[in-house]
Amino acid sequence: MSVDDHRGADSAGWLEDHPRLDYPEGIPEEHPEPWGDAIRYYHLAVRAEAYSALDWPGSWREAVKNELAARQRRDGSFTNKESHLMKEDDPLLCTALAVMALVKSVTR
Numbered sequence: 001m002s003v004d005d006h007r008g009a010d011s012a013g014w015l016e017d018h019p020r021l022d023y024p025e026g027i028p029e030e031h032p033e034p035w036g037d038a039i040r041y042y043h044l045a046v047r048a049e050a051y052s053a054l055d056w057p058g059s060w061r062e063a064v065k066n067e068l069a070a071r072q073r074r075d076g077s078f079t080n081k082e083s084h085l086m087k088e089d090d091p092l093l094c095t096a097l098a099v100m101a102l103v104k105s106v107t108r
Contacts, residue, residue, distance in 0.1 A: 036053035041097035048104035
């Protein structure tokens, strides 16, 4: 997808207005259920996919790698202990999402 396409341009505009990697903007942080925490790895995977598809400038690749490196477990897997709401507490699902984000952050 290209930013020359109106869908790409609209997507790029939204990403520019919502730049956080650490929390999926649009989900209230004060909600009684921790939905933002529950989709942490899904958020990183789809954001990396979008950035890659739009050939996003900047250091997002390094930021994604750093965000994930800080959360990787000793055995190489990932798990989201902050919430079970979206099943990211399952290392199989969570590791798959992390790998999806990493693939997009190391390839062009």
